[in-house]
Amino acid sequence: MHDIDYYATVYKDYTLQNPVYKLDYYRRALARLAGPIAFPSIFDYGCAFGTLLAQLGPGWQRFGGDVNSQAIDMARNSHPDISFAV
Numbered sequence: 001m002h003d004i005d006y007y008a009t010v011y012k013d014y015t016l017q018n019p020v021y022k023l024d025y026y027r028r029a030l031a032r033l034a035g036p037i038a039f040p041s042i043f044d045y046g047c048a049f050g051t052l053l054a055q056l057g058p059g060w061q062r063f064g065g066d067v068n069s070q071a072i073d074m075a076r077n078s079h080p081d082i083s084f085a086v
Contacts (some may be wrong), residue, residue: 004070005037007048014049036076050075051084 007014034040040060044053047064048071056062062082066072069086076084 003068006068007071014051018051020055023052027055034060047071047075050079050082050084054079067073079084 002073013051030040041063042053042056042060043063043065044050045065047053047066048068050064053060053062053064058081064072064075064079064082064084066075066084072084072086
């Protein structure tokens with residue numbers, strides 16, 4: 001299992017490696033895929049800290065899962081309006 005050290009070694013600067021423009025690109029691509037669905041649902045497997053799900057905004061029904069319980073705890077604290085599971 002990945003512990004929190006995984007992010008410290010693989011993603012030394014998670015924010016730098018996932019800048020807003022990159023997340024915005026994914027948000028726009030997902031919006032195109034959702035098309036006219038009024039309240040689309042998404043499950044992000046391997047969501048880490050829930051950053052992408054947060055970028056989508058409350059117009060989505062958002063679910064995230066990750067094998068790292070510490071990352072999920074951080075995601076839950078940062079984004080209480082999103083459903084997360086380990």
